[in-house]
Amino acid sequence: MLQLVENAKSTPNKIAIVEKDNSFTFQELFDRSKEIATFLLKDKSDLSEAPVAFMVSPGFEYVATQWGIWRAGGIAVPLCIIYPLPSLQYVIEDTGANIILVGEEYEEILKTYKSDPSKTFATVAQITNSKEADLPEIEKSRGAMILYTSGTTSLPKGVLTTHSNIESQISTLVKAWEWSSDDYILEILPLHHVHGIINVLCCALWSGATVEFLNQFSAKEVFNIFLQGKLNVFMAVPTIYFKLIAEWEKLTEEEQNELHQAMSNFRLMISGSAALPVSVMEKWKEISGHYLLERYGMTEIGMAVSNPYNGERRAGHIGQPLPRVELRTVDEEGIEVKAGEPGEIQIKSPSVFKEYWGKPEATAKSFTADGWFKTGDIAVLEDGYYRILGRDSIDIIKSGGYKISALEIEEVLRKYPQIKDCGVVGITNEEWGELVVAALVADEEFDTDQLNIWMRERMPAYKTPRKYIFIPDLPRNAMGKVTKNELKKLF
Incomplete structure (x- = not known):
């Protein structure tokens, strides 16, 4: 049996999940996931790594569905609950x-598949x-997610x-x-x-800890939950800390003191x-008593680098490689650079993913000949701690944790219809990290509010540009490639 599920059997009566006014034990999670696994199998003995897409709100049923897919031998494919249909x-x-x-x-948004006889x-x-049904034995080498x-x-x-990758990602962080x-x-x-699946959900459940779900983010509600005194671990992205600080500044001195006391009791x-x-790091330290632990990871590698749990946490640095993670930084020729020199982070670890689904060429390109995963992130080693300098491709924008x-x-x-050409870049923003903005080439200027409505029907809101400018033409180099650093200057 999978270790994550097996661990649940050791604390059957402990509360695993809190969702609104309801709480669920590990035994209930174990039983419900078996029910879902049995349904998925029908008359089969094993799903044999068949992908199963699921669109379920965060909470007990989400976890039971994910576990059910795994226990039936399938590959879990979680769908984002706020994406538009094309995504x-x-x-x-x-x-x-x-x-x-x-x-x-979510039945309505996916109704086209309900009438599809092949699904x-x-x-x-x-x-x-x-x-009762016998569930298959799952080899750790199988695809999981x-x-x-x-x-x-x-x-x-x-x-x-x-x-095996997922168990490595979880066990590394638990330790x-x-x-x-x-x-x-x-x-x-x-x-x-x-971040949400592994760092929070799976690490907590692996350890026999309790996870409380808050599906609609509200800074005020987060603080209300802090004041209840049950939490001792909190994880978020910089944008959320920015919003919490803004909410904090609206409070009275008495309310601030009460919250500070509650947060000082957290362990992490x-x-x-x-x-x-x-x-933001320094302001949060002032209001909570905690120097935030920063870490570094990606979907492809899980978490690879972290500031220490015990020891100095250095602002602006991602820290040091986690156990069982090999890290090197290399120049454009793939030659390892010295401390103090910038280079691309490359990783070897049991946590590194197996492949890009259905894309063998992209998979091959993302690894060196000797098996190092190329992250595309540029970093420098400073006095034993790594600091990220940026992406090797300006076409990746990091905004709000995405x-x-x-x-x-x-x-x-x-x-x-009215856009002839365009260029999208990220510009520095304190709240979001980077703000998505777009330069548009058109015969004449038009209402960008209507454009935003149109865009949000076709892609998630967080990808929609927050600012537009109109320009006669995009700046390009001699090869005809858009020079995005020049484009950024226009904003």
């Missing part, structure tokens, strides 16, 4: 998922099964991790960050990203998915 269709069709499980509230479509709430990440190409790639069954964490991060607070401005492909946005913008 969801891309993932479903790219993975070739013939089984789709949904929460009732098995079911709402999770309707899955009830009392019959496909998460999508935007790369330097215009279309997202599916990152396939095995059960490094000293997780235990006494921990209690708030889950506010998206569950189609490694972490920031990741984007660079944390030093000013990595966003500028090329993907440009492809959509160019389909708008």
Whole structure:
């Protein structure tokens, strides 16, 4: 049996999940996931690594569905609950998922698949099964999950991790960050990203800890939960810390003191998915008593580098390689650079993904001949701590904890009737890390509010540009390539 599921059997009566006013034990999670696994198998003995797409709100049923897919021998493909239909269709069709499980509230958006005879479509709430069934033994080398990440190409790639990869990612963090069954964490991060799934959800459940879900982010509600005194671990992206600080500044001195006391009792607070401005780090230390632990990872590698749990946490630095992670920084010729010199981070670890789903050429390109994964991130080693300098490709924008492909946005913008050409870049922004902005080439200026409405029907809101400018033509080099550093200057 999978180690994550096996661990649940050791604390059957402990609360695993808190969702609104309901709580669920590890035994209930174990039983419900078996029910879903039995439904998925029907008359089969094993799903044999068939991809299963699921669109379920964060909470008990999400976890039970994910575990059920794994226990039936399938590959879990979590769908983002706020994506528009075209983005969801891309993932479903790219993975070739013939089984789709949904929460009732998402039945309407995916109704096109309900009438598709080639698909098995079911709402999770309707899955009830009392019959006993033997579940397959799952080899750790099998595919376990496909998460999508935007790369330097215009279309997202599916990152396939095995059960062995996932167990390595979890166990590494459990040890490094000293997780235990006494921990209690708030889950506010998206569950189609490694940060929310692995760092928060799976690490907590592996350790026998409790996860409380807050599906609709509200800074005020987060602080209300802090004041209840149950939490002792918190993880978020810089954008969330920025919003919490803004909320804090609205409070009375008495309310601030009460919150400071509650937060000082936490054992760990972490920031990741984007660079944390030093000013935000220092302000959070002032209001919470905690110097945030910054770490570094990607969908393809899980977490690879972290500031220490015990020891100096250095602002503006991602820290040191985690156990069982080999890291090197190399120049453009692939030659290892010395400390103090910038180079691309390359990683070897049991946590590194297996392949890009259905894209053998992209997989081959992302590894060196001797097996190092090329992250594309440039870093420098300073006095034993790594500091990220940026991407090797300006076409990746890091905004609000997301990595966003500028090329993907440009492809959509160019389909708008009045746009002749466009260039998308990220500009520095304290709240978001980088702000997505677009320069448009058109015969005449037009209402960009209407353009935004059109864009949000075709891609997630966080990818939609926040600012537009009109220019006569895009700046280009002698080879005709758009010079995006010049484009940034126009903003």
